[in-house]
Amino acid sequence: MLKWMLLALAVGAEVLATLCLKYSDGFTKPWPVAGLAAGFLTALYLESLVIRMGLPVAITYAIWAGAGIALVAVTSRVLFADPLNLAMLGGMALIAAGVCVVSVASHAQAAV
Secondary structure, eight states, rough: OHHHHHHHHHHHHHHHHHHHHHHHHHTTTTHHHHHHHHHHHHHHHHHHHHTTTTHHHHHHHHEEEEEEEHHHHHHHHHHHHHOOOHHHHHHHHHHHHHHHHHHHHHHHHHHO
């Protein structure tokens, strides 16, 4: 259970870091740049712990990236009025399906 909580925290740190990109104004504002660096370093550290706990790298990364994409898209829609249309939602659904395929394939390979 702990590895899933750490992975969720890693996703949250990555989302916050990515949102800091917008606030950094092209890396011209130091505090958002510091938040960006801290967020990505925290996310990668937490991911390394999850992998050390035994979750395969492919599954860890697929969940981290897929959840990050979806959360950044929704959050940036709310915070910055960025576009979020049906095609984009469909793309995110395909990413979620891909995460499921990676997970199932990883478990199937482990069973062989």
